[in-house]
Amino acid sequence: xxxxxRLKALVLTTLLGVLVLACAPAGGLRPAPPGQEAGGxxxxxxxxxxxxxxxxxWFDVYAQKTGVRINYQSIGSGGGIRQLLxxxxxxxxxxAPMTDEQLAQAPGKxxxxxxxxxxxxxxxxxxGLDGSLRLSPxxxxxxxxxxxxxxxxxxxxxxxxxxxLPDMPIAxxxxxxxxxxxxxxxxxxxxxxxxxxxxxxxxxxVSWPVGIGAKGNEGVTGxxxxxxGAVGYVELTYAIQNRLPYALLRNRDxxxxxxxxxxxxxxxxxxxxxxxxDLRVSIVNAPGPNSYPISAFTYILAYQxxxxxxxxxxxxxxxxxxxxxxxxxxxxxxxxxxxxxxxxRARARVKxxxxxxxxxxxx
Amino acid sequence: xxxxGITRRPITKSQLADGLFGLLVGLLGLGVLGLAVAIGINxxxxxxxxxxxxxxxxxxxxxxxxxxxxxxxxxxxxxxxxTSFLALLLGAPVALATAVxxxxxxxxxxxxxxxxxxxxxxxxxxxxxxxxGLFVLAPLLxxxxxxxxxxxxxxxxxxxxxxxxxxxxxxxxxxxIMVIPTIAAVSRDVIRAVPADQREAMLALGATRWETIRxxxxxxxxxxxxxAVLLGLGRALGETMAVTMVIGNRPEIPASIFAPGYxxxxxxxxxxxxxxxDLHLSALFGIGLGLFLLTLLVNILARLLVWRVxxxxxxxx
Numbered sequence: 146x147x148x149x150x151r152l153k154a155l156v157l158t159t160l161l162g163v164l165v166l167a168c169a170p171a172g173g174l175r176p177a178p179p180g181q182e183a184g185g186x187x188x189x190x191x192x193x194x195x196x197x198x199x200x201x202x203w204f205d206v207y208a209q210k211t212g213v214r215i216n217y218q219s220i221g222s223g224g225g226i227r228q229l230l231x232x233x234x235x236x237x238x239x240x241a242p243m244t245d246e247q248l249a250q251a252p253g254k255x256x257x258x259x260x261x262x263x264x265x266x267x268x269x270x271x272x273g274l275d276g277s278l279r280l281s282p283x284x285x286x287x288x289x290x291x292x293x294x295x296x297x298x299x300x301x302x303x304x305x306x307x308x309x310l311p312d313m314p315i316a317x318x319x320x321x322x323x324x325x326x327x328x329x330x331x332x333x334x335x336x337x338x339x340x341x342x343x344x345x346x347x348x349x350x351v352s353w354p355v356g357i358g359a360k361g362n363e364g365v366t367g368x369x370x371x372x373x374g375a376v377g378y379v380e381l382t383y384a385i386q387n388r389l390p391y392a393l394l395r396n397r398d399x400x401x402x403x404x405x406x407x408x409x410x411x412x413x414x415x416x417x418x419x420x421x422x423d424l425r426v427s428i429v430n431a432p433g434p435n436s437y438p439i440s441a442f443t444y445i446l447a448y449q450x451x452x453x454x455x456x457x458x459x460x461x462x463x464x465x466x467x468x469x470x471x472x473x474x475x476x477x478x479x480x481x482x483x484x485x486x487x488x489x490r491a492r493a494r495v496k497x498x499x500x501x502x503x504x505x506x507x508x
Numbered sequence: 509x510x511x512x513g514i515t516r517r518p519i520t521k522s523q524l525a526d527g528l529f530g531l532l533v534g535l536l537g538l539g540v541l542g543l544a545v546a547i548g549i550n551x552x553x554x555x556x557x558x559x560x561x562x563x564x565x566x567x568x569x570x571x572x573x574x575x576x577x578x579x580x581x582x583x584x585x586x587x588x589x590x591t592s593f594l595a596l597l598l599g600a601p602v603a604l605a606t607a608v609x610x611x612x613x614x615x616x617x618x619x620x621x622x623x624x625x626x627x628x629x630x631x632x633x634x635x636x637x638x639x640x641g642l643f644v645l646a647p648l649l650x651x652x653x654x655x656x657x658x659x660x661x662x663x664x665x666x667x668x669x670x671x672x673x674x675x676x677x678x679x680x681x682x683x684x685i686m687v688i689p690t691i692a693a694v695s696r697d698v699i700r701a702v703p704a705d706q707r708e709a710m711l712a713l714g715a716t717r718w719e720t721i722r723x724x725x726x727x728x729x730x731x732x733x734x735x736a737v738l739l740g741l742g743r744a745l746g747e748t749m750a751v752t753m754v755i756g757n758r759p760e761i762p763a764s765i766f767a768p769g770y771x772x773x774x775x776x777x778x779x780x781x782x783x784x785x786d787l788h789l790s791a792l793f794g795i796g797l798g799l800f801l802l803t804l805l806v807n808i809l810a811r812l813l814v815w816r817v818x819x820x821x822x823x824x825x
Contacts, residue, residue, distance in 0.1 A: 221781035247784070316672070321757030321774075323574075323782025346575035349782035357672055357768050358757025359642075360778065367642050371673070372650075 188460055191218040192225020192238035195263055195325050195380065196443045199478050200238065203463075203471050213459050222325050223349060229255070229446055235460055237446040240325025241332070241349070242425035254449040256494050257424045258464055259442035261472070262413050262481035264381040265330045266391040266404045266439070270369050271296065271311055277403070279304045281395040282337035282430070282438070288315055288376060290340060291355035296374060304395075311374065318368045318377035321358030323349040329441040330378045333429040337438075378439075381409070382479040396438045397430050404437050409481035412436035417486045424490060440481070447498065454500040461505045464495045551800055554793030557786060566794055572759035574779070579791035581798050583759040587676060587769035588802065591751060592744040594680025594765070595687050600737050603688045607695035607733075612721055623696070630689035638753030641682045646673035646754060649681075654766050665763040672756060676769040679755040683747055687740035694739060698732030699725055731814050738810045745803050748773040772799040 190200075197219035204215040220228075222239035229237035230251055242257055267285065269278055280288075284300050287293040293300060296310045320327050328349045335342040345351050359368040362383040369377040369389075381404050384391055393401040402408050415433030420426050430438045445464060451457025468491050472482040483491065498505045519527075558579060559566055569580025610623055650673025661667040702725050710724040726733070748771075756768020757778065772795050783789040 223782040223784045226784070244784070314670075321752065322778040323780075325782075348575045349784060350574045350779045350788075352571075352573035352575065353758070356758075357674060358770075358778075359674075360638075360752050360757070364642065364753060368674070371643070371647050 186212060186459065187214045187216060188235045188456060188463070189216045189218075189233075190225070190236040190238060190445075191220055191228045191234045192446070193222045193240050193325060193443055194219040195222075195240050196238050196260065196445075198382070199261055199475060199480050202474050202478060203467050206471075206474070207463055207466060211462075213463060215463065221323065222328075223323065226446070229448075232448075232452075235447070235456060238444065239446060240441060240443050241328045242427075242442075242444060243446065251448075255446050256449050256497060257444045257446060258468075258491050258494050259413075259424055259483060259487060260445050260467060260491075261443055261475050262409050262440055262483065263325075263329070263443055264404050264409045264437055264440045264481070265326055265333070265378050266381050266384045266389070267376065267378050267394065268366070268369055268384055268389040268391055269376045270371075270373055270390075272373050273311065274308060276308050277390070278308065278392040279395070279401045280392045282333075285392075285394070286334050286338035286341045289317060289319075289334060289354070289356070290338075290344065291317070313374040316372045316375040317353075317356030318359055318365050318372075318375055319353050319356045320361070320365055320378070322360050324361075325349065325441075325443075326362070326378065326380050327351065329429065329439060332427050332441070333439045336427070336430045385479045394438050396434075396436050397432050398434045398436070400434055402435055402437050404439075406476055406479070406481040408435050408437035409440045410484050412438070412440040413442070413481070413487050414484035417484060417490075420487070420490065424494060442487075449497055449499060450502070451498060451500050451505060454505070457498060457500050458505045461495050461498045465492060465506070468492055468495070548797075548800060551793055551797040555790055555797045558790035558794040561787065566791075567798055570759070570761060572775075574783070574785070574788050577785060577787045579787070579794070581772070581791075581795050583761050584770050584772040584775050584795055585798060585802065586761045587679075587755065587771040588745060588773070588799070590676050590765070590769065591679040591683055591755065591771060592741060594677065595683030595744040596737060596741060597684075598681060599684030599687045599740065600691055602684070603691035603736075603740070604695055604733065606688070606692040607699055607736075608721060608726075610692070610696045611699040612725065613717070623693075626689050626692050628689075629685070630693070634686065634747060634750040635753075637682055637686060638750035641678060641750060641754040642674070645681065646678055649673050649678055658766070666765055668764045669766060671766055672768060674754050674756040674768060675764075675766050676755065676762070677765045679751045679769070679771070680765070682750050682754055683744045686747060686750060687744050690743055691736045691740040694736035695729070695733050698729045698736065701732070702728045734810070734814050738807065738814075741806060741810070742803065745799070745806065746773055748777045752777055772796075772802070 197217070200217055204217060208214045222241060225234070225237035226239055226243060226247060228234045230247070232252065240263070243255065248255060267280060271278065281304055284293065284304060287300060293315065295312065295314055297312045301310060328347060331345065331347040331351050334345070335347045345354065357368060359365045359377070362379045365377040365379050366383065366387055366389060369375040379389065384404070391404055393403050395401050411433050412428050412431040415436045416426060416428040416431040426442070428440050428442065431440065447460060447464070451460070468483070468488055472488070475482040496504065496506050562569065562579065566579065567581045567585065570582040571578045571580050572583065573579075606626060610619055610626075614622060650671050654669070654671035654673070654677070658667050658669050658671060706724045706728060707720050710720040715723065751771050752774035755771060755774060757770050757774060758768040759770045759775070760768075762769060776792050776795055779788070780792050783792055
């Protein structure tokens, strides 16, 4: 009896040992290299969470159409850029263009291809307010700098002559998790306010002069909805889906505009004339009568020189499709499609992609 | 274990089995230790650039500005300790009372369901706690509880407004709720393990129920209860999601517990994915290293405490 038990124990422990040993070397931290299966028919990407809803739609439709499957991890723009620099993915996606420093780290030339447009809206909770709040760049910066602390401040009143603003303190809410939304918002404040630029600056996380940090769009929304007198900023998509009130912002041409898809596309069109050749550009505070001032491109990032012909070609074809037919899915998902002039320039960038120096796509 | 030198007798099957078993268990045991060491080394090497830039002062600076690449860990250390302390202060008595009730006082038919419900609390995902904290607890605190406490104790800076509803106090309450099941479940088992003779002897001497629990049961279970509290503390120190949703996420050291703060785990979760500069990432590794060391330190201190208590006089001697 005892012998049998010992034997059983021996067999069990050996099995366990083998199991542990077998598991140990396989569990590396690095993600697997881009899948080679089916002759490069599966592409991998990583990055922006903002682009994910429309990207998922694109990947789904495109896989049904062509059989090319795209596996995308929405881990955040920073992570996407890192993975692209490490060449563990075929493409990255980012809400902010890469910095010169990051580009210098890259092992090859990286192309920025704008895919769709997003915007950041300023939402608020002012009980009993009939009508939309209007804010100028200076007022908004003043609120986030902590210089304007009450809703009855004459600077706010001067812009909102018809509105009865409540006499309560302004509860500023910002996003605590690093995000493209925060980048775009602080990019805008830096563009319109020298004080903001010198004291705070732009980034995915910044040192906020005042306010409370809430996690994610849902956290900011929750905090704003519950706190009378609160003001916060969220992604347009999120604001539309949750029917949040939003402020009309005064744009560069002096008009108070609402964050509609057409006004966002207009901002991109307004900025198109002065876009640099590599398309790395901020379109906050863009010129144009209807331009919504806190708009931004979301980019897909890819190496110009592709290491694999079949995969590189599949990626380039997908990008062209997304820039063309793919754009029609944008409005339903509350993204603003690219204006035609930007689309043409983005297509030209895709056609620059090469394998061993030769273009991947004809013409 | 392994036989040194030349073996004189042929090895029997059972000797082989024992040897293999000993080796395997030894390896697995050391593996856990090795894992902890590896994590420490990994964190330290990741934190290298930030610690090299700022020196050990990194842990005592209170600036956190990713744009200007100025980093310091003190506000996060403070927030972690303050929320965890509050959690134990509020949670441990409730948990202990629950444990005593379940182990000693509850009628048999109630014991099962209540135990089950307490354990169920531990199974709720922390993001659910966080959302509940944000949408239910925070408004309640802002509208009623914080102003009341502020009015009553407002002369102490610790309890002064403004009342945001989110902040260190809210984080502490959420953590208190989260540590209760851990502390209660372990304490209950420990209290049950106290030999029945002790209680019977006490009762035979004419003690009341309360005296029996206070003088015969709790002292005997003391070290186990402290162990349970430590388990709870471990959970409170490392909890991330629920806390980050209700703490307000401001890297400051406020005078009032109603003001927003930040914890170490929360800042890592918030900023790690979008940390674009290498120094920022390294500073977050530094925070991780700090949390690792803090947990280690707290555990060692606690272990010492348990030893002291365990070796001290027990019961009514």
